[in-house]
Amino acid sequence: MVNVRLVLGNSLSSKVLDSIEDGSVDLLLTDPPFGGGISFLEQWVPPYVGKLRDTGVFVSFYAVERVTELVDVLREADLKIRCIGVWHCPDFYGEGEVNYGGAIIVIVVATRNRGMGHHCGLDKHDQRFFLTEASRCSGGEELGHPCQKPVDVVLPLVQNWSFIGDTVLDPFMGSGTTGEAAIRLGREFIGIEERGDYFESASGRLGDVSFSVDDISPMGVRA
16 A cells, blocks of 8 residues: 655645655655746755655756756755756647747756765666657546646656655645656655645545556666
8 A cells, every 4th residue: 555645735834844754755756836936946945855865866847948947956955967858748839839948848857965876776778868758638637737747757757766665755746647656656655735726636636546566667676
């Protein structure tokens, strides 16, 4: 049975932050709001870096034209940038025309330690560079969140940067995509969401998800 803890509240509130033990998270994987710029990043990144284990991994989606903001803040938090991947969304449209900026979202991966012994430091090609192409959520997967990521984009991130039984944290849970990927891959999950409608949607979604051996590759099992 995978442990799941969902928190309705502001991820920056002291009550929420204090509810998560420092040094207890193996993988932070999130899709934060992009519009706050460096000032917002400086508010949330440092306290959540503190929640990572010494071997912990930080993975975040971010806007391609603003990725240097995130990279700079991560380095200021003494994290090592391991790689930057790309999600290409071929059907991303804006106001009736292709939105070329929105069609590319970067995925930044950083670790707390700097040697090869960082968490899940296996010799995987996907840990050095990766390009994922997937369409936007539609049909039964689409839950009404404007920035919902396809679970097929998130599954390999959880697979490649954590092990079965690890704790995965998403401080901006939204529709719960990270949670679904974590549960399906046998990871513990902590999700935080401030909006009640998104929280209820994610709660219902994750209540229907279960661990699936079929989703696990041998590389996802700790030696």
